[in-house]
Amino acid sequence: xxxxxxxxxxxxxxxxxxxxxxxxxxxxxxxxxxxxxxxxxxxxxxxxxxxxxxxxxxxxxxxxxxxxxxxxxxxxxxxxxxxxxxxxxxxxxxxxxxxxxxxxxxxxxxxxxxxxxxxxxxxxxxxxxxxxxxxxxxxxxxxxxxxxxxxxxxxxxxxxxxxxxxxxxxxxxxxxxxxxxxxxxxxxxxxxxxxxxxxxxxxxxxxxxxxxxxxxxxxxx
Amino acid sequence: xxxxxxxxxxxxxxxxxxxxxxxxxxxxxxxxxxxxxxxxxxxxxxxxxxxxxxxxxxxxxxxxxxxxxxxxxxxxxxxxxxxxxxxxxxxxxxxxxxxxxxxxxxxxxxxxxxxxxxxxxxxxxxxxxxxxxxxxxxxxxxxxxxxxxxxxxxxxxxxxxxxxxxxxxxxxxxxxxxxxxxxxxxxxxxxxxxxxxxxxxxxxxxxxxxxxxxxxxxxxx
DNA sequence: GCAGTTAACTTGGTATACCATCATACGGAA
DNA sequence: TTCCGTATGATGGTATACCAAGTTAACTGC
Numbered sequence: 262x263x264x265x266x267x268x269x270x271x272x273x274x275x276x277x278x279x280x281x282x283x284x285x286x287x288x289x290x291x292x293x294x295x296x297x298x299x300x301x302x303x304x305x306x307x308x309x310x311x312x313x314x315x316x317x318x319x320x321x322x323x324x325x326x327x328x329x330x331x332x333x334x335x336x337x338x339x340x341x342x343x344x345x346x347x348x349x350x351x352x353x354x355x356x357x358x359x360x361x362x363x364x365x366x367x368x369x370x371x372x373x374x375x376x377x378x379x380x381x382x383x384x385x386x387x388x389x390x391x392x393x394x395x396x397x398x399x400x401x402x403x404x405x406x407x408x409x410x411x412x413x414x415x416x417x418x419x420x421x422x423x424x425x426x427x428x429x430x431x432x433x434x435x436x437x438x439x440x441x442x443x444x445x446x447x448x449x450x451x452x453x454x455x456x457x458x459x460x461x462x463x464x465x466x467x468x469x470x471x472x473x474x475x476x477x478x479x480x481x482x
Numbered sequence: 483x484x485x486x487x488x489x490x491x492x493x494x495x496x497x498x499x500x501x502x503x504x505x506x507x508x509x510x511x512x513x514x515x516x517x518x519x520x521x522x523x524x525x526x527x528x529x530x531x532x533x534x535x536x537x538x539x540x541x542x543x544x545x546x547x548x549x550x551x552x553x554x555x556x557x558x559x560x561x562x563x564x565x566x567x568x569x570x571x572x573x574x575x576x577x578x579x580x581x582x583x584x585x586x587x588x589x590x591x592x593x594x595x596x597x598x599x600x601x602x603x604x605x606x607x608x609x610x611x612x613x614x615x616x617x618x619x620x621x622x623x624x625x626x627x628x629x630x631x632x633x634x635x636x637x638x639x640x641x642x643x644x645x646x647x648x649x650x651x652x653x654x655x656x657x658x659x660x661x662x663x664x665x666x667x668x669x670x671x672x673x674x675x676x677x678x679x680x681x682x683x684x685x686x687x688x689x690x691x692x693x694x695x696x697x698x699x700x701x702x703x
Numbered sequence: 704g705c706a707g708t709t710a711a712c713t714t715g716g717t718a719t720a721c722c723a724t725c726a727t728a729c730g731g732a733a
Numbered sequence: 734t735t736c737c738g739t740a741t742g743a744t745g746g747t748a749t750a751c752c753a754a755g756t757t758a759a760c761t762g763c
């Protein structure tokens with residue numbers, strides 16, 4: 262006999278650990294530019310601002326360090342990492358390889374469900390910049406996961422933290438939302454047509470454009 | 483007139499932080515198989531074994547977590563991550579992309595100094611497995627750095643932590659040291675000839691062979 | 704034999720204290 | 734006045750003790 266599934270009545274106490282929340286807060290603040298490049302991250306001050314203890318702050322900083330958002334100088338403590346065009350170029354190059362490969366792999370195996378999810382993410386991109394960000398993330402996650410490349414997806418997400426700082430400025434300066442949507446629609450179309458080469462080319466075109474914008478912003482300064 | 487480079491007289495006080503030492507010890511122990519897959523990493527026990535305090539152990543575990551060597555279950559604590567062929571395959575795929583690109587980039591720009599360093603690393607591979615490991619690392623570091631791909635090098639190093647666990651078994655089982663040396667010599671030759679395509683092909687052949695060995699080990703079980 | 708309770712252990716988190724180092728500001732001597 | 738040394742404070746790094754919540758396992762009573 263099939264039992265009724267046990268109803269999930271749990272209080273849903275945040276299963277997220279305090280340190281994860283701290284990481285997200287800090288990462289968000291850095292990406293949003295509330296901590297400028299080179300700013301010192303004073304532990305005790307962060308404890309007050311986040312309302313957590315030093316252990317949590319320190320572990321969070323270690324994690325952000327591995328993401329390249331923070332770097333610790335000996336005897337000086339952590340500071341917000343600087344981002345120059347040399348680094349951004351490398352990151353775009355790596356994303357070009359990884360996302361291109363994932364899009365090709367996804368196009369090779371995409372079935373109806375994958376295509377529907379991509380279309381849904383694309384449709385969800387109407388709205389505020391928060392919705393755009395979430396939908397974009399979802400879009401790429403579907404591509405990577407369906408291509409069976411979870412580890413590459415993790416790497417790309419970590420890399421994105423570093424260059425997401427550019428997005429804040431990009432969005433503030435130019436309204437790139439519409440062309441971005443267009444580019445992603447082209448990627449989705451190539452995947453819908455199960456055309457790996459076209460998918461890779463679309464991804465690379467998208468990234469080349471983004472890299473160009475980043476370059477103008479970072480080199481112009 | 484060329485000035486003498488300023489002599490480095492610094493006392494060289496261990497600039498390494500305790501936490502870095504702990505990370506290296508733990509990583510080494512996991513790679514060497516002293517902590518089997520799935521084993522729980524009890525914080526207080528590690529404090530005793532490493533002779534450091536909980537703060538250090540916890541931060542070290544966070545770092546190993548981002549390397550994929552450890553994963554933390556809520557309310558259970560950290561355990562040694564399991565490595566299956568699905569993950570290893572993904573890692574080899576990513577290395578194929580990144581190392582292939584780096585070798586091609588290196589071959590495109592390599593000058594005499596780079597070629598000499600590669601030859602030196604190759605020569606240093608005579609010796610115990612420690613020397614082989616160090617020389618191999620140095621070999622790839624030269625390739626990535628000379629290609630201007632420091633960030634990709636960091637990523638590859640992090641990924642390598644995960645599959646280095648295989649190397650311990652590989653070396654124990656088969657003596658792949660000699661063919662490995664041969665493969666790397668072919669990479670160095672392609673770079674010495676400034677032939678990017680050949681360099682990429684040599685790297686990919688090397689990795690395909692390594693992936694094949696890993697597959698037989700992980701799928702056979 | 705089995706169910707329910709309890710006890711021990713572990714974790715995540717916090718607070719606190721201590722030390723070494725670095726930067727700065729102050730004060731005295733040439 | 735200027736320079737040097739020192740006192741002081743801020744900061745990071747480390748260690749230790751403690752608590753609440755959860756898991757695990759044993760134990761006990763039926």
